[in-house]
Amino acid sequence: MLRDPVSRYLSEWKHVQRGATWKTSLHMCDGRSPTPDELPTCYPGDDWSGVSLREFMDCSYNLANNRQVRMLADLSLVGCYNLTFMNESERNTILLQSAKNNLKNMAFFGLTEFQRKTQFLFERTFNLKFISPFTQFNITRASNVDINEGARQRIEELNFLDMQLYEYAKDLFQQRYHHTKQLEHQRDRQRRREERRLQRAHRGHRWPKEDGNAEGAVTEDYNSQVVRW
DSSP, X not given: OBOOHHHHHHHHHHHHHTTOOOTTOOOOBTTBOOOTTTSOOSSSSSOOTTOOHHXXXXXXXXXXXXXXXXXXXXXXXXTXXXXXXXXXXXXXXXXXXXXXXXXXXXXXXXXXTOHHHHHHHHHHHHXXXXXXXXXXXXXXXXXXXXXXXXXHHHHHHHTHHHHHHHHHHHHHHHHHHHHHHHHHHHHHHHHHHHHHHHHHHHHHTSOOOOTTSOTTOOOSOHHHHHHHO
């Protein structure tokens, strides 16, 4: 599941602000965890409770930045968390392309902002049916955060890879949705044609009615019918 990068970033900030941490995450890559120098912490102590949005944005090695690209990409292509492995521009290009390729090769992915379409694609992809329809909640903790345009632009800059990935994901998602819809319409038309064909065939094999007689009336004796049969 992917989410609008600004909303996702704000949601993670609020989560961290309430005391959430990822201390148990090993960040394994190429068989090892990053060193403290490769992945410094943004805060001293046990957690980052009460962190302001400004502080959250100012930590240059905050893993909230471009999290969706990083979690979808093959980090071994860029030396994992070793930022000296290659220059930043080359690293970003490889990470973004890797994330796009991995997303494209997935049988299914969904978008938080399109719950009903996500449910439709999941059900058609895996031939499963949910008991109840997904509900679109547009009011979230992130949506309740009032930020100015400057802060929004700063978040977009910090998540510029996620912004590009999300645009790609939306386009790919809509293509899959419309393609699946089209296939379903084609199957429905084929099913209706088959039903009509069977109905015509069934009518063609019915016993012909006798001209001039009311339906259900007896017009021949039993022996006459036996002879005709």
